[in-house]
Amino acid sequence: MPSARAAAPPPATGAWREGDPVGHRRFADVGDLPLQLGGVLPRVRLAYETWGTPAPDGSNAVLVEHALTGDSHVVGEAGEGHPTPGWWGELVGPGRALDTDRWFVVAANVLGGCQGSTGPASARPGTALPWGSAFPRITVADQVAAEVRLADHLGVERFAAVLGGSMGGMRSLEWAAAQPGRVGAALVLATCPASTADHIGAQSAQISAIVADPGWHGGDYHDQPAGQGPHTGLGLARRLAHLTYRTGAELEARFGRMPQPGEDPLAPVAPGRYAVQSYLDHHAAKLVRRFDAGSYVALTDALNTWDVGLGRGGTDAALAAITVPMVVAAVDSDRLYPVADAARTAASPAAVGGLRLVTSSAGHDGFLVESAQIAPLVEEVLALGTR
Template sequence: MGDVGIVTTRFYNWPGSLQLESGARLGPLTIAYETYGELNAAGDNAVLVLHALTGSAHIAGRHSPDDRLPGWWDPLVGPGRALDTGRYFVICANVLGSCYGTTGPASINPASGRPYGLDFPIITIRDMVRAQKILLDYLGVKHLVAAIGGSMGGMQVLEWGFLYPEMVTAIIPIATCGRTTPMQIAFNNVQREAIYADPDWKGGDYYGTPGPQRGLALARRIGTITYKSDPSWTMKFGRTVVDPGKYYQLEGQFEVESYLAYQGRKLVQRFDANAYLYLTKAIDLHDVSRGRGNYTEVWHNLPPCLGIGISSDFLFPPYQVKEIVSLINAGGGRAQYMELNSPYGHDAFLIEFKQLEAIIKPYLRQVKL
């Protein structure tokens, strides 16, 4: 059992209507979240953790003693750890558009009484952050010590810095970017096309049926390739085959192929295909300069920043985090860059906990409560 023990996902039902960046409105909203530690009387000791594409609010502990695995950042959360629950009130909310309790395409549309499906509006990273602000207001959080997250979570971190700079003491974006590149958009496109091509997707109206399992599994397999690095694939699998007796047969598989199939099957069991479509689209639309001005000139009035890159990251190469740091400094802010030296590619922010602890813990300790 981890240091935070048994935890419970809670739900905030907000009766309002959220104005989305697209011009559409969405409401009422349900926001799923978990908290660790205690909020102080001033409401200013909170740390907000933002999750990645298929993540959830469950960052630490277990929901029951029988859970096989703890939350996805468990080694970093607890008394004396990087996210010290003796000092900080740690919060993570499932993002808008996801399928782990927060309103998304699989939620019931109050106008029809059926799941939204493709009637769900397009959402952006900024929309996610505005929904999180609603939750923090409800919880009584007046100020954040830091906002921290990797990948899509890092995009949300940056938008927290842009939308609510007066509320955040520090931002810690990890393995992310200020705007997505054509290559990143291209990888998301082919993942969505894999889902569209599955006849069981049924134009997004598949609820009550098994849904596009083959398409979602293939999308995950494509995504998984981008989350690793060539050295990590070689270290883990080499050129080992599953069944040497099938070496000269089309159905013969290398172990890496079997692993990709396994990852696809796992995601199908826990994630909604439409949510995958909407969240990858939100990633594609991510651009902190949209509506704010020239990309290189909008990086001013941001909170102090610790940008963390990953040496072997193929999907979000280190130069993108270095660029964020450089642009904040050029805009008159204070930013520094640190790097995880890891062969594990983009996934390193979910693996290299000792390195993350060594970087994050001292940085947060010097941030004044």
Template sequence: MDDDGIETDALAADQGPGPGAPIPASAAWREGDHPGRRLFLPLGDLPLEADPLGSLPGAVLAYETWGELNAARDNAVYVAHALTGDSHVFGPAEPGHHTGGWWNAMVGPGKPIDPARHFIVSANVIGGCQGSTGPASAHPGDGRPWGSRFPYVTMRDMARAEILLADHLGIDRWRLMTGPSMGGMRALEWIAMVPERVGAIAPVGSTGATTADQIAWSTAQVAAIQADPHFNAGDYYDAPDGLGPHVGMGIARMIAHTTYRSAGELNERFDRSYQGESDPLGRGGLFAVQSYLQHHARKLARRFDANTYIRLAQAIQSHDVGRDRGGVETALARYTGPALVIAIDSDRLYPMANSQRLDAALSGSDGIKVVHSKVGHDGFLVETAQMSAFMEEFERSL
């Protein structure tokens, strides 16, 4: 699995273009495509924190729901997606959804977050490419894709859009907000912005503020996309299939995927083995790990958008829940409710120190829950039994 639980080594069904088809310039969902399970909420002009535009005109948020909101309106759970995820948390690959639910292991009948007991909500973030307004969306001025004109967005902008969604759904307070990686960052923004609207929080493999090391890895990914000659400064949407910036985005994905796994797991899994019988030592072959990374690069290009990758990577770089709030600890002190902080012991992207800081800052945390895994950051997706046990115990305690 990758950071978002979408690409597995044995991916079941994929409704996107077949592996032999040319890679599209952008695999973003566009208006007129099959909506799948998506619902759409017009947001009007969404205020933006940092961009000179000041607001995103005509913003729309794509979201999905499962289960029923009870009469007391106290069973709602928000699940926030990571970098290349979307609103399709649970369910199969089907028309409108290229891949199955990115957290099927955690959400669904009999799972810790169960639609029989919960009203489950997830939205594609602003700036995304799966139904919410993003770079591939039509600009309200001329109907052409936003492309290079799409504004800079932050985690706070995304959280504001999610707050408007909660208002629309009549949810005054989430029973639980959870999400891995970038999803955990947005959950933390919620408890800094509107702590009274979150009953419990469960950030997974996340951080209160991105570090220089994390920004460095992300910067290399953004640079790889921008260096692709087919990126065309972000205005590539009219390019024919096969002539979009998929090479640059693929390199970005290979860099990112390396950080999602651990050195030990890659060494144990692949060692120095060859892919097939071709010798890579000057004879045109590949090491198995090279083939593995190229596979994930191609898969992402068939379901994602390069501009969205850049804008969301930049949003992650901007993440500091303590910015203009007196620091991380002061910002998180506003929230006193229950907290489940989950870390992966072999995570080299968001290492244990990040979760230890959250645990210390959240008064409602009773200690970090550690997922023991050899795979790294992806451990929260691979180690299903451990993750489910932690989440089930916490959710039942609320």
């Protein structure tokens, strides 16, 4: 029997909003931010968390970058203020690869996100209303520019390393290209140096699913009653995305053509679901309760415009100019950012040791689950960053 929580309609947005439990978040007001595509985003705030203690000389700071629907809660249990447990908990903590007895670890909710940082669900300065449809276009470069302001706020002149996978890997690469004096080394994991036509096509389909939902209300849905937000569109976007996060072989091995228990997919009337449909439904239902559709659109648009070469003479020229040592890794079964995408980044003279491969049956999500293989990469990057 479904729980009362599962049976209740989801709120119009799953975003953290003012007045919600703060949890372990802290907040930094980083000022007005000029945007790469034009305009200025006023009074930007970033939510962040830290672990460990900063060294007196600031030499032990490390920045960890989350992926599309992640947040600053890298390690820790789910609980009041935090809808999900830490997403890299096996890598961060005392005695782990990112040993918090040695390192001062920082993680921010990305600009445009929905877990405390300025984004479509947050209040627009000078009004009592969410940004909604008025939220401007942002890019990965803008996200990093905001993180630079966070570093200033924390008194961090230089991160020993910046680490990230997927969209977080894009920000790691952008840090290396844009801020060579402020980062010692970078882990660029399970990502690409520029979005391809394939990426843009898949990502644009997800955006279209959301904005076509009648509950989208042109992007101004945040104060709608529970159950009347763009949940159908956001759930469909999540289903489409999740298929790119895993692999066909894994789905076949786990589900094949099995029916969902108690359901008949071949019934002539009101057919039930296959098990794989139930699996995707489950992930969609979880996301709509913890995420914001406007953030999903804004961040996915930032993925579409991503190119480390934007304003730097093109992708290859930008990669060739990077001087920050990088460890570049791909997941061998990744069909979202295939090995060839990472190989292009690994051709940079700054890439140490060529392309590294993480072996996984989990596809793109291998960057989240293959901790035993990623831990040595983290340790190598930290060693590079402290030379």
